[in-house]
Amino acid sequence: MTDHDFDRIDRYWRAANYLSVGQIYLLDNPLLREPLAVTHVKKRLLGHWGTTPGLNFVYAHLNRIIRDRDLSVLYICGPGHGGPGMVANTWLEGTYSEIYPDVPQNAAGMHKLFRQFSFPGGIPSHAAPETPGSIHEGGELGYALAHAYGAVFDSPDLIAACVIGDGEAETGALAASWHSNKFLNPRVDGAVLPILHLNGYKIANPTILGRMPPEELRSLLVGYGHEPIFVEGKDPAVMHQLMAAAFDEAFDQIAAIQQAARSGGDNERPRWPMIVLRSPKGWTGPDVVDGKMVEDFWRSHQVPVSGVHSDPGHRQILENWLRSYRPEELFAEDGSLMPDLTALVPDGDRRMGANPAANGGRLRVELDLPPVDAHAVDVPTPGGARGEATRVLGAYLRDVMVRNKDARNFRLVSPDEASSNRLDAVFEVTERAWMERIEPYDVHLADEGRVMEILSEHLCQGWLEGYLLTGRHGMFACYEAFIHIVDSMFNQHAKWLKVTRGIEWRAPIASLNYLLSSHVWQQDHNGFSHQDPGFVDLVANKKSDVVRLYFPPDANTLLCVADHCLATYDRVNVIVAGKAPAPQWLTMEEAKRHCETGVGSWPFACNVADGETPDVVIAAAGDVPTIEALAAVDILRQKMPSLRIRFVNVVDLMALQPKDRHPHGLDDADFDALFTTDRPVIFAYHGYPYLIHRLTYKRANHGNIHVHGYQEEGTTTTPFDMTVLNELDRFHLVIAAVRRLPDQGGEEGRATIRHCEERLAAHRLYVEAEGVDMPEIQDWGWPYATAADAGD
Known part of the structure; x- marks a missing residue:
């Protein structure tokens, strides 16, 4: 690279920095064509500066490597507070204005770019879904590197350049993510270039990796399976040269690894390159504000100069900071990027903001799914x-x-x-x-x-x-x-x-x-x-x-x-869904119909016809609750044969919500037809009972819905004892149903309750003596092939 090349990259970087600062601070006067006034500054200053100049530095150099080598590169912005940089760079490369024509690449567009950032009716401060080129918002730290590897699996031509903030590097998820290289196959997968950005500070504290002795840090990264390349310093002239050389070396290594693997050579796990970029936090920003250190310290993390509305001195610091980027050298009279700088931008989809992988739906191909009938269980x-x-x-x-x-x-x-x-x-x-x-x-x-x-x-x-x-x-x-x-x-x-x-x-x-x-x-x-x-x-x-x-x-x-x-x-x-052997209830055709509606009565378990009003509804959602609810129906049929029972199974839980709350919700008439408007509903549910109440609280019969589910009672015990501990078992369900009948079902109902209480006591004695469930539990099966077999 010539001095002229370095100068252009430096100006491009300055342009991105200028736009980033402008987004945080400026409401008007985007090109500083007049002295900065208080009316030009946003009343609420929101956003983060500290990590942004380093992100812009990486972006500018990636543009150069993409153009030189015709690469497909996805930019993963790990630092969650780097939103100004991602927006600035996609605007500079033209992607932003193509997607949002109302933010053109001129002075008017720059004005809107600044105004909309972290502003009501505008855009978020992170690299959010609205930001072209982003698949990673970074609002919660720790997942950038895992996302990068997921992006390149089965995508052999894609390289994910993943910038990892040193604060993010302290998270457990990121620490584990370094091991992702043990799953990356250079023969069929793309590559990840981790760029560990050491700017030394988090919100208010130094970072662990930033303070780690250099040799210890190198040993850590080598131990993770990487070949680290260090780029360290503050002087832009030196740093540009170091970064250009580091990128050339890293991308040479990636190409060599992939070429060796894809030419039929040994496919052992390689030692992949990575870059460690050590630069000041808040690089190129104010050194000192009110006598306190800002650049290269945690005070630059968010808004380095905050008193611009009330303190003319602060406002002057801000103006000097913005003018230090010399915007007149970066933007033409109409506010567009200077032509010699636009030449640094990759073409078309090679722009990182336009990479199809960052808008993966463009690449999505429907799965070829096998017919479920081929796997149907015969019932x-x-x-x-x-x-x-x-x-x-x-x-x-x-x-x-x-x-x-x-x-x-x-x-x-x-x-x-x-x-x-x-x-x-x-x-x-x-x-x-x-x-x-x-x-x-x-x-x-x-x-x-x-x-x-x-x-x-x-x-x-x-x-x-x-x-x-x-x-x-x-x-x-x-x-x-x-x-x-x-x-x-x-x-x-x-x-x-x-x-x-x-x-x-x-x-x-x-x-x-x-x-x-x-x-x-x-x-x-x-x-x-x-x-x-x-x-x-x-x-x-x-x-x-x-x-x-x-x-x-x-x-x-x-x-x-x-x-x-x-x-x-x-x-x-x-x-x-459970993995244990269990009864199978529906044929494939019945299963298809049931899943299509999401909820419905099972005629074989009902002794009341559709349209007739039952005395009680027994409902279930989940495999084990379904078994226990059907066993409860069986007990009620035997002990109280005149009791009219409807059994309802829920496979799609969101069907319980009203239709105006969820697309799969039942309308009120259909819900009432299943669950009635005034009869007791004993609902056996897989999870915590309150969720069923949340989903059904607007229904007419909500006051009669009694949910049995997990009550935070558990231990290492038998499957049936788990249901007993949480009162989800068949006996507790029967007791709950009978007690809500008029006069508790009379003498017949009281005898049924006594029977269930006796079986619960027998269960306790048996399970604690034998360590397994009673034979009547283990061997239970639905005893009726059809409703007619039950004498209905």
């Missing part, structure tokens, strides 16, 4: 077959893998739990991705495996989000209790989807699909620590157009639900 009579629902689903997912093998656009992620959750069939056609050493006795490990397993829910979630956001499909299988580890990551993704639904240029991406198994009601090898069904409560808080909650009661309904979810887009689908 000759209700409960007349037994099976493991998730094992059946595993065979279906195996066929998904096969049918989409050439497209390479589907992956299963799981924290070491695919086999535990009975999805083993996928290993008939693929393996677990693994780039470390493989011993002769290892099983199901391969460098091109399509199952991603690491004992980190954070990484599984981050990888899958990156994969989905760049146009592919997948499923996350997890133990139900520990999906809570990614609660806040789910929050961020759901918010992203909610916002993108209102952004016309954002193309729809494949849905985030969770399969939650090894659930609360059967923890044979574990106990209370593994018992928590509350993730769905969190999910239910999100916008109705984004989330879906499914509780398939058997294998055929699970197949139907999974098939539906894998074909959806811009959703978060949560499927809760």
Whole structure:
């Protein structure tokens, strides 16, 4: 590179810095064509400066490398407070104005660019969905590197340049993310270039990595499997040369690694390059304000000069700061970027703001899904077959893998739990991705495996989000209790989807699909620590157009639900299904109809016809609750044969909401036809009872809905005892139903209650003596093939 090249990159960087400061501070006078007045400054100063100049520095140098080498590069902005830089750079390269023509590349556009930032009716301060080129908002720190790796899996031509703030590097999720390189296959995947940005400070404290001795830091990064290249200093003239050389070296290494792997050579895990950029926090900003250190200190983190409205001295500091970038050398008379600087911008989709991977819906290809009928469980009579629902689903997912093998656009992620959750069939056609050493006795490990397993829910979630956001499909299988580890990551993704639904240029991406198994009601090898069904409560808080909650009661309904979810887009689908052997209730055709409506009565379990009013409604959502609710129906039929019972099963939990609250909600007439307007409803629910009350509180019969679910009682015990501890068992359900009948069902009802209390006492004695459930529990099955067999 010549001195002229370095000068142009420096001016481009200055332009991005000028625009970044302008977004935080300026309401008017965008090109400083007149002295700065108090009326030119926003009344509320919102945004973050400290990390932004480093991000702009990286962006300018990536533009050069993209142009020189014709590369496809995705910019992952890890520091959550780098929004001004991302907006500034996409405006400079023209992407922003193409997407938002009302913010053109001239003085008027610059005026609007400044005014809209962190302003009512404007744009957020982070690299939000509204920002071109972004798949990572960074509002919560820790996930940038996982997103970067997820983006490049199965995308061999893509390089994700991931800037990691040294504050972000202190998070557990980011610390684990360094191990993602053990899953990256240079033969079939793209590459990630981590850029650790050490500016030394967080909001109000130094950073650990920023203060770490240089050799210790190098040893840490080498230990993670990287070859670090250090770029350190403050003088822009020197730093530009160092960064250009570092990028040339890093991209040379990436190209050599990929060429060696793709030419048939040894595919051992390589040592990938990374860059450590050490530059001052708030670089090029004010050195000192009111006698206190600002640049290269935490005071530059947010708004370095805050008293500009009341203190003329502060206002002068701001004006001097803005003019130090010499905007007259950067922007033409009309406010557009100088022509010699626009020449630095990559062409078309090579611009990082326009990279198709950053708008993954443009690349999304529908999955080729196998017919569910091919995997249907034969159910000759209700409960007349037994099976493991998730094992059946595993065979279906195996066929998904096969049918989409050439497209390479589907992956299963799981924290070491695919086999535990009975999805083993996928290993008939693929393996677990693994780039470390493989011993002769290892099983199901391969460098091109399509199952991603690491004992980190954070990484599984981050990888899958990156994969989905760049146009592919997948499923996350997890133990139900520990999906809570990614609660806040789910929050961020759901918010992203909610916002993108209102952004016309954002193309729809494949849905985030969770399969939650090894659930609360059967923890044979574990106990209370593994018992928590509350993730769905969190999910239910999100916008109705984004989330879906499914509780398939058997294998055929699970197949139907999974098939539906894998074909959806811009959703978060949560499927809760057990892995233990259990009765199978519906034929495939019945399952299809049931899943289509989401909720309905099961005629074989009712002794009252549609249109007739029952004495009691027994309802269930979830596989174990369905078993216990049907067993309760059986007891009531035997003990109180004249009692009119309707059994209702809910597979789509959101159907319980009114239609004006959720697209899948039942209208009031249909809800009342199922649940009545004045009869007791005993509802056996998989999770915490209050969620059912939340979803149904506006219904006419809400006061008569009595929910039995998880009450935070648990231990290592038998499956049935778990239901007894939480009063979800058949006997407690029967007691609850009878007590809400007129006169508690008379003498017949009181005898039924006594029977149930006796069986509960017998259960307690038996289970504590034998360690297993009573034979009458273990051997119970639905005794009636049809309603007629029950004498109805």
